[in-house]
Amino acid sequence: MFSNFTFSIIDMSDIKTRFDFKYLSTAHQFHLVDPSPWPLVASIGALCLTSGLVLYMQKMIGGFSLFLNGFCLVLLVMYVWWRDIVREATYEEHHTVTVQRGLRLGMILFIVSEIMFFFAFFGVFFTQVMIYTLVLASLFTYFQGLEYVTAPFDITDGIYGSCFYMATGFHGFHVFVGTIALLISFIRIIMGQQTTTHHFGFESAIWYWHFVDVVWLFLFINIYWWGNLEPNNLSATVLL
Known part of the structure; x- marks a missing residue:
């Protein structure tokens, strides 16, 4: 048997x-x-x-x-x-080798952040800080569009796709409008149309730009950070 x-x-x-x-x-x-x-x-x-x-x-x-x-x-x-x-x-x-690679990347990002820190002082010193703001805003808009092109889902792919594109797209539109407002203010400053006592257009553009910054902080935390947590970490975050 x-x-x-x-x-x-x-x-x-x-x-x-x-x-x-x-x-x-x-x-x-x-x-x-x-x-x-x-x-x-x-x-x-x-x-x-x-x-x-x-x-x-x-x-x-x-x-x-x-x-x-x-x-x-x-x-x-x-x-x-x-x-x-x-x-x-x-x-x-x-x-390990993988960890050391991450540490090197972290050190590079740290040095880049230090460079940006001193660029802020140099920008104020040379009164050209708006140029850097406009350049970075243009880069943000470019990478936002690149993300849409390479994303594996679109606005019709369920609730998440609809919320993602509506939230980030609406914010991206605000960034575009704020960039145009800052550009117009920058041109008017160069032309001498705004002075120390007559500059509400520039001031309102700054208010609008900071509002867009605050909205981006909430979007980044909720979509790019909290939305990409692993299920176990997500449960722990909700409990906290």
Whole structure:
């Protein structure tokens, strides 16, 4: 009855059966960062530092003490945070080739953000900040159109497609209108049609542009960030 069956013995020693936490955390090329209090503590330290500096400049009581406490807190966070990074890279070996590639990209983005930071000062110094605003607005409109062309869905693909194109498209239209308003104001400034006492057109364009900025923050958070969370992370976010 059992003569037609072939039995084989599997050597369990040849099968990797390690299920300890360290193995599971390094079984892939990515680093799943553990929850850390340092970003929140660093934010509190930066808030105390900047607020204390402003109060000190205004010669208000307690300003220097708040600034000093915030500065010390930022230094402390820098030490403990770098200590954790060194431990993760050297002893826990989390910084694989893939992770290092991401770190390089993050450093490049950090340097680019620093360049933009100083460009803001240079733009104010040379009174040409509106040129950069118009260029960046044009780039935003271009990439928005590129996103529509390459998107794998359209406005008729269900509720999400309709909401996505209506929200981002309506915002993109506002960006276009704001760009035109700023361009007209820029031309009028060059022609000498707006002065320090007669510049409501320019001021209204700035109000409109900041309104578009605030709308974009909500769109980015709800569509591009919250809308792309994994199901498990999404459930945790809703519960919080």
